[in-house]
Amino acid sequence: MGLIVALDIPVVWIADRMTHTGLGRDIWTLPFDNISQMLKYYWAGELLYFAVTWLIRIAFVLFFFQVFIDQTFRRVLWAVIAIYLAAMISGILSVAFLCTPVSYAWRSWEGEHEGRCIDHNAVAFTQAAFTITADVVTIVLALSQIWHLHMSLKKKIGVALMFSIGIFIMVVAAIRLKSLVLFARTPNPTWDSLNATVWSAIEVQIGIICICMPSIRLGLTRLMPMMGSSRQQGTGASYGSGRVFEGHASAKGKPFTASRASRPQVEDTESFVQLVDIDTKGGSGRGSNP
Numbered sequence: 001m002g003l004i005v006a007l008d009i010p011v012v013w014i015a016d017r018m019t020h021t022g023l024g025r026d027i028w029t030l031p032f033d034n035i036s037q038m039l040k041y042y043w044a045g046e047l048l049y050f051a052v053t054w055l056i057r058i059a060f061v062l063f064f065f066q067v068f069i070d071q072t073f074r075r076v077l078w079a080v081i082a083i084y085l086a087a088m089i090s091g092i093l094s095v096a097f098l099c100t101p102v103s104y105a106w107r108s109w110e111g112e113h114e115g116r117c118i119d120h121n122a123v124a125f126t127q128a129a130f131t132i133t134a135d136v137v138t139i140v141l142a143l144s145q146i147w148h149l150h151m152s153l154k155k156k157i158g159v160a161l162m163f164s165i166g167i168f169i170m171v172v173a174a175i176r177l178k179s180l181v182l183f184a185r186t187p188n189p190t191w192d193s194l195n196a197t198v199w200s201a202i203e204v205q206i207g208i209i210c211i212c213m214p215s216i217r218l219g220l221t222r223l224m225p226m227m228g229s230s231r232q233q234g235t236g237a238s239y240g241s242g243r244v245f246e247g248h249a250s251a252k253g254k255p256f257t258a259s260r261a262s263r264p265q266v267e268d269t270e271s272f273v274q275l276v277d278i279d280t281k282g283g284s285g286r287g288s289n290p
Helices: 002-021 032-064 071-096 104-110 120-146 153-163 166-184 189-223
Strands: 235-238 255-262 271-276
Touching (some): 002 032, 032 071, 032 166, 032 189, 120 166
Antiparallel strands (some): 235 271
């Protein structure tokens, strides 16, 4: 998460610099140096965009390791992460070496330099399609496991809704793809790159917010106990390491505890996390240790 935030800072800075050098203005009204500088910022921003957006999707998959402990499912997660990493690296390298020489990417419009470029539109459309597909895969992976969790239907629906916030990223990515179609045909790149740039920035920020949603919920529950959903007496259990649930508070500020417990009287070796809601009337319960 720290790496994503660290990369997001230059993304925001580059977007700001692009607005000062011509983003959203007619190319015919800009000084030549501004055009080259804006296109250079666009090239650098696209590199960071591919890195951050794929890291966000990888972070979602890594989060599943905190919730689900089925070994077969975890092997699937590792395979998905490997595919996402490959897609990220291919996107970054494709943009980094889009043109030969590299500077031709932002100077080709001048008509005074020699060089060649691969099809930029093909790279952008392919990456956009990959990210939307990755969003669908990530959501399906989460929802496929939620119904195996040992908790009430109400809580399962709540967890499903929490994971489904990733749909927002997919919607924004689809809108961005539509803006790329317009940008691909434009003779006025500084004007028509505005929508693509704005939606790219929105996608990154929404992705970061979605990753933080579980922690945000815990923080809000501590600050505003009435928003917490863990008020029931008794116990519930769910698969996972439980670390993501640590620190949860009840209405009186008592800790929400999680401990690893073996499944009683079931002949398998899988363990699960027993999530215990502290009795708001003063009673407490704890999961048994293996």
